[in-house]
Amino acid sequence: MLAVKHTLVALVEDKPGVLNRISSLFRRRNFNIDSIAVGSSEQPGFSRMTVVVRGDSAEVEQVRKQLDKLVNVVRVSDITYVAIVTRELALIKVKATAATRSEIAQIIDIFRANIIDVAANSLTIEVTGNEEKVDSLIKLLRGFGIREVVRTGRVALTRGNA
Template identity: 75%
Template structure:
């Protein structure tokens, strides 16, 4: 079975060491994590992780099941085949001169990105969108010279209903009974 890029979302208790334990499971299985993004969730005391990894479906499913057994993990889902919303944020510092500044600004405008910093020799661009949009803008700006880039990696969630605090608490309680 050929490797596929998987998007795994985990709701975890906001405690030190959780990220390390989760990343170690992927490392032990020989997976390279393409990106990992962690931030607070809608429920105080919980964080949501989005992990993008390449791997065969069966291997990723095994790792997902092992992640579900980590004490601080409340819920883990491989949302790869679902109807999802994905976004990434990038900050791109581009070399600029007075002669090419307006051309860069036009390209940025086409991508509905923003210029967030202007210096005498550079512009810093903020772009948000799917990975393809970020890559496309980056590839166009490369012609001017990239001084620096930073990317968040993918963040994602399924479309539709929202998990309530009660559902999250139920998931946590059922896990502690196991």
């Protein structure tokens, strides 16, 4: 069986302990969560969650069914094989001197990223995109010396009907 990255999206009740219930189910089934992103949804009182895990399809389907049984989970789908849009946000703090600042600015321009904080010896950059785009920007900036990176993990929605 092939372990591929699966994207699960869940609509869940916004109640205490829900995240714990969900993450503990993954732990019990021996899944390592690549990323998890939670925030409010279009419906008051409900959150939408995007979880990325690696596993073969049968294993992921089993954990999806177990998640669906949780009382606080309204709906959960594996959207790996359907048309989706995905994005991730990253903040990157990179070393910058007077000499390198403009070169960094050029790179981030190509990536349509933004500088959101400027200090004497660093820049903080905000970039949005799919994970590959974020990965390649980080790779390019590594030469300048990266101080800190924080990533939100993938958020995903299925595409609208054309």
